[in-house]
Amino acid sequence: MLFSEATVALADPHKLAADLVEHLSAHDVAHERHGARVVLQLGVGTGSLEPVGERLRVRVEAPDEGGLEMLRALLAANIVDFAEGEAPAIAWSGFAAGAPTFANFRELRLVATEALTPRLRRLTFTGRDLGRFASAADLHVRLYLPPPGVTRPEWPRPGPDGRTLWPEAPLCPEVRYYTIRRASPDTVEIDFVLHDDPGPGARFALQARPGAICGIAGPMGRAAPPAAWTLLAGDETALPAIARLLEAMAPDARGVVLIEADGAEAGYPLAAPEGVSVRWLDRAPESPLHAAIRALDFPAGDDLFVWAGCEAKAARTLRKHLRSERGLTREQHLVVGYWERARVPVP
Known part of the structure; x- marks a missing residue:
């Protein structure tokens, strides 16, 4: 360490x-x-x-x-x-400013796109030394996406006190958090939700052609640890994470998967162990996810884990339910706010 x-x-x-x-x-x-x-x-x-x-x-x-x-x-x-108006001097041991990028940053080049469902598209990238993103313990990354009209943005770098120094407009990239679907030492796959009113991520997924450049940093965001019973829940933005968590489960794993989505998204490829049931919840006319979780029978005992990814306000409500009504400890659940209602959702 x-x-x-x-x-x-x-x-x-x-x-x-x-x-x-x-x-x-x-x-x-x-x-x-x-x-x-x-x-x-x-x-x-x-x-x-x-x-x-x-x-x-x-x-x-x-x-x-x-x-x-x-x-x-x-x-x-x-x-x-x-610090309320102060200008604190922060000097870190073992750190010298001047690096052109952060140590966990890599530049990516798009090589292929694939339509998974009408609203989900997989982009495959290549780059150098991408093995760190194949971590089974961490699911998420920061993507640095080129702003409109820019093919090669400038990348952020560490400043003298450790804070991030950002390039000036118009070369400053737009940042969104995404889930790594699959990674190897030289490729990374990321699944993008395509929105009617696309934000930076969906816009890149819709418009980018092979050869397009973006950046990636991380990984971060813990996964679901092994448990006797596991609940995985979320909307379509959580599908890549749920797919990875299912693949990591033991063949004899038991649990439930609840996915809120439009009907067409049920075609997203998921492979669950035999003891894990997958239920697709139709969103219309409103979100059914919280009600479905409240109605679910949790098994007796402490050997269980709940992982969920959804809209930020819904995540706060679900987190309160799991802690206050179900009595789960921090070690028994992880609820991630993947997007905010006022903003375009990102996986």
Whole structure:
């Protein structure tokens, strides 16, 4: 495990640490307290905050340099945002600015497209050293997509204090989060939902031709661990993740899959173990997902896991149901808000 540290002078490090922990907790980031030190579980690794006098000690730990960069960027950006008009100097150990891109960034070139259903299209990319994206533990990535009229954008890079430095318009890429469907050392497959009012991702999937360039960084976002019984649920934006989770299950796995989608999306290829039933829920006239989960009989015992991916507000409602009404612990469920109602959904 690698680590990087910084000691930041602040007017009130205790208040900043408390505000930052409250903010991250609202986004379902788990944390533990060890005296004055708070340890945050940040997906690709951990971060810790410890106020000492007029300084805030910050430490991040991750398996590789790409993970360290992600965590440095996250905590540095939040420290600056919560410093209330201060200009804190953040200098990380083991880090020197000047790299042209982040360590976990790769440039991709489109080589093929395939229509999976009327509203889902698979894009296959090639690139160098893509093996990190074949991780079975992490499902999601950031995609850096060219803005309209730009064939080769400039890529973000780490700044002097670890925060992300973004290119200026019009060469700044648009960023969306997607699920890796399949990856190898030299190829990556990503499934895109095609929307009536397409956002950057759907627009790229509709318009891009072989040779088109985009960028990728990650991976991140934990999967569903093995359990005696598993519930996988979501709308069509979660289909690539659900497909991967099903493929990773043992042949004798038991559970249920609930998928909210338009009727045509039922043609999306899924391969479930014999003991896992798959139910497609017709969206019309409104979302049936939450009601279907509430009506489901969960097995007795603690050896179960619920994974869900859906609209952000629906995710918050479902998370509350699983914790308050079903009594599940954080270790027994993961509910991901894949998109917001006011924005175009992304897988």
